[in-house]
Amino acid sequence: ETGVTQSPTHLIKTRGQQVTLRCSSQSGHNTVSWYQQALGQGPQFIFQYYREEENGRGNFPPRFSGLQFPNYSSELNVNALELDDSALYLCASSSERQGGGYEQYFGPGTRLTVT
């Protein structure tokens, strides 16, 4: 069974640029959630995709957008990068077939630095 993978591992961008982060979900999982984890903080929910549709969104502006593909992999796109976007971006996959516990499995994250 393949776990959740994310790419790239690290990324440095300049303020105002755009970035795309990628996530491959765990085998058998059809739901992907994205989180932003600032230094010293817990993860903050950005949005979730279920069977290629956005299924909920946290308190993030529209310049944070995403996609989910038929193989359930996902992308997070951030436009007009700001310095405060510097963070670890985590992807987590899950399957509703795991019952009400809703166990999410996290990838290792992408460390984004905006200068």
Next chain:
Amino acid sequence: GEDVEQSLFLSVREGDSSVINCTYTDSSSTYLYWYKQEPGAGLQLLTYIFSNMDMKQDQRLTVLLNKKDKHLSLRIADTQTGDSAIYFCAERSGGSYIPTFGRGTSLIVHP
């Protein structure tokens, strides 16, 4: 809105028990989770407990839930240096799929 609070640091001696505490405010919380994050890594789900349970044990881990006081704890027996990490408490209400995380407790295990 929902809030999850944890103390930021805990230091223990190798072989002792560690107890990490968490409080939450959402009375409709249905699922409560403990995650572990090692340096440079993502979050690893350790265990979770349903709100209708008081206790859950899994090998060296014991989770205690006091629903009345909205208090959750994670006890790690025979703490090892490999347990050094940041531990996150998270809660989710039954009507939501979005967990709310605390800021994490940094556990330091020294010889």
